[in-house]
Amino acid sequence: EVQLVESGGGLVQPGGSLRLSCAASGFTFSSYWMSWVRLAPGKGLEWVANIKQDGSERYYVDSVKGRFTISRDNAKNSLYLQMNSLRVEDTAVYYCARAHFGTYGKGNDYWGQGTLVTVSS
Amino acid sequence: DIVMTQSPDSLAVSLGERATINCKSSQSVLSSSSDKNYLAWYQQKPGQPPKLLIYWASTRESGVPDRFSGSGSGTDFTLTISSLQAEDVAVYYCQQYYSTLSFTFGPGTKVDIK
Numbered sequence: 001e002v003q004l005v006e007s008g009g010g011l012v013q014p015g016g017s018l019r020l021s022c023a024a025s026g027f028t029f030s031s032y033w034m035s036w037v038r039l040a041p042g043k044g045l046e047w048v049a050n051i052k053q054d055g056s057e058r059y060y061v062d063s064v065k066g067r068f069t070i071s072r073d074n075a076k077n078s079l080y081l082q083m084n085s086l087r088v089e090d091t092a093v094y095y096c097a098r099a100h101f102g103t104y105g106k107g108n109d110y111w112g113q114g115t116l117v118t119v120s121s
Numbered sequence: 122d123i124v125m126t127q128s129p130d131s132l133a134v135s136l137g138e139r140a141t142i143n144c145k146s147s148q149s150v151l152s153s154s155s156d157k158n159y160l161a162w163y164q165q166k167p168g169q170p171p172k173l174l175i176y177w178a179s180t181r182e183s184g185v186p187d188r189f190s191g192s193g194s195g196t197d198f199t200l201t202i203s204s205l206q207a208e209d210v211a212v213y214y215c216q217q218y219y220s221t222l223s224f225t226f227g228p229g230t231k232v233d234i235k
Binding site for chain 1: 152154155157159161163165171173176177182212214218221222223224225226227229
């Protein structure tokens with residue numbers, strides 16, 4: 001059974017940093033792109049970042065470029081999101097999701113339960 | 122970047138009636154090499170993560186009831202719930218995954234019971 005479990009969320013002041021983690025199991029983690037997606041209060045889903053299987057390609061939504069870094073450790077079956085210079089508007093539930101790319105891709109087919117990040121003074 | 126739009130923002134449908142949601146992309150998500158549209162639909166209920174319903178614009182994910190169907194190609198797509206059930210109350214999102222550079226979602230459509 002595919003499982004994705006996020007951790008690391010919490011309350012942080014504007015300008016602060018936080019590192020989210022996602023533990024993956026039930027599939028060959030190193031064979032898949034992975035994504036972070038967020039849901040801000042009262043807003044819709046927003047794709048945040050994608051990372052290729054070997055970490056050689058990383059893509060970000062414009063609003064987090066230069067502040068967030070997506071990374072992975074295939075030996076630990078783990079995905080990370082380092083968030084620096086956090087803003088109030090980064091407040092959201094952050095989801096880790098498997099990304100099914102390529103000719104037979106499905107999009108984001110498995111999701112974690114999410115971890116809440118609150119940026120407030 | 123590919124921009125996704127959806128209509129309506131919300132709709133209320135009687136139980137057993139049809140619900141239709143539209144999605145439009147700013148550029149085609151149809152791959153000429155694979156002849157597939159890289160367009161997915163998700164359902165999200167409060168307090169839950171999104172659930173993949175449809176991929177390739179019209180292929181139901183395993184386990185998804187057949188009252189959910191997707192159609193369209195290129196830039197214009199539709200999600201139809203043929204006979205709305207109480208458990209279908211949720212927000213529905215379309216997403217393009219044509220471009221690895223960004224996996225953009227539509228703004229969402231809230232579906233309620235009339």
